[in-house]
Amino acid sequence: MNIKDELSKISTNLVIDEKRANYKIIIDEPSKLIDVANSIKNLGFDHVVSVTGVDYPDKIEVIWHVSSYSSEELKGIDLAISMTVKKPEPLKQTDAQGNINVNRPPVTVPSLVSVWPSGIFSEREAFEMFGIIFDGHPDLRYLMLPEDFYGTWPLRKDFTYQKPKVFIE
């Protein structure tokens, strides 16, 4: 099996890094994601290593890293599935004290837990850190952070740390 041919059959947007033996499939349409993921799974990629986001000023790239335990030929290959979504404009609100609150809405992408159940915890982590809502995830709750972090999305580049307020002044 020639992995390059098989992967280029699945998607025409294949980026190959020869030096580092890395493969990356770029998904341009969200509706194609689950179909592409299913055909990758049929090739033999059977588990998710990591789900994460990369934050850019106007967009977020969501990356699933998948690998294989069952296929002898694919064990040494790292495959990344990457999908980029546009970020909605942040909403600025001024409250009664005159503070400006910036509300940064989350983005939505399809979840791949139905294809690879091993991504269930990683997708929860990407949700709380980047504000990526995985549509179709069975249990999308906060994993590590407290619930009152909702809306801050700590790993986005525009996150600012709010110092705890002093109780006794």
Added chain:
Amino acid sequence: MSEKVYNIDDLQNINVEGEKYIILQIGPSHPGSGHMRLKVWLDGDIIVKVDPDIGFVHRTSEWLSERREWIKAVPIVERIMLPDTVHANLAYVLTVEKLLGIEPPPRAQYLRSLVAEINRITSHLYGIGIFGIFLGSSTVYMWAFGDREPFIDLMEMLTGARITTSYIIPGGVRWDLPNGFKERAETVLQYMERRLKDYEDIWVKNPVVQARTINVGTLKKEDAIRLGVVGPNLRASGVYYDTRKHHPYAAYSNLDFEVPTMKNGDSYDRLLIRVEEIKQSIKLIRQILKDIPEGKIIADQIYNQLNPVMKKNYEEKKRVMFPAFMIHMRPPAGEASAKVEAGRGEIFFYIKSTGDKYPYRFRWVTPSFRNLPYFTHVTVGHRLADLPTIYGSIDYFPPEADR
């Protein structure tokens, strides 16, 4: 006692809403090997659902590393994986080297493998010791932690630090083999081989241990693949996968070693596989000390950056001091990922560089985080008294999972 008979497969997606179960909170204050909370739904003493609530020791390592110079991430990743520092250090450095395009010289590769294998033994002894205390045996806990010391002393002799070594830097390693290291290592290895026999007598082949672990917490091969668990736990379920074989790094492509696998995937197999891997590591350390080639311990690109005083230091003491390059390092724009087989399993790094002073995106996944499905899928259907056995056998370390 519950009168209902449960089938493990039916429990995987059980709905506990509106049902009358006892909810037991285990933790968050140090239930076993670190701070985490297990929320357990019980019918009688049968576990019907477990929800691991992690994050009590979340130390924002990704956030911190994205706001520091590249080299400053080394101490951060080490402090997350305390029993396994060398592997965290090595995985990060491998990723940075892929971005920089630097290849370390062969002697440095062997030294990396050497210190990694010493660290693997300490990590497995740590795991066996914690498993002992989970089953109520403080003897094996004291033994394992005591026998970890000679190996930590070896690391100290080689690197100058017991645990947080920061030994591996982009381009090579920081110290050469000291005088008398080979003889000292041979003594320690012979001692460990003797001790392994004692462990088998008192612990591994102990009928009490066997009664509490055999057929407890079984994860079948297909499920292990589906849930994506890693490391010795994966191999205990019978999957032949080891990052050292399938993504060779350091000197492992030149070394001859076996990857032990087991058949049943129960708690007992997860104990046995750690003992087997200690034996393989002993074999590897002997082989490395015999085959280690002569030569430089740092790549030429880094060596040329050293100033004359540092070069003199390198020639006389075989010590690599940090050139200014390290703090001003700006790897070219691009992305790289690397995998390393740590004591508990596979570490994965994904780093994106924009050619800046700091990493743009710093992502890493630790083995304990990927072993989380054990709590949700394997504990269900067992009695509550089996929960410590399963928790102990997977060698779970909360600070490592939370990062």
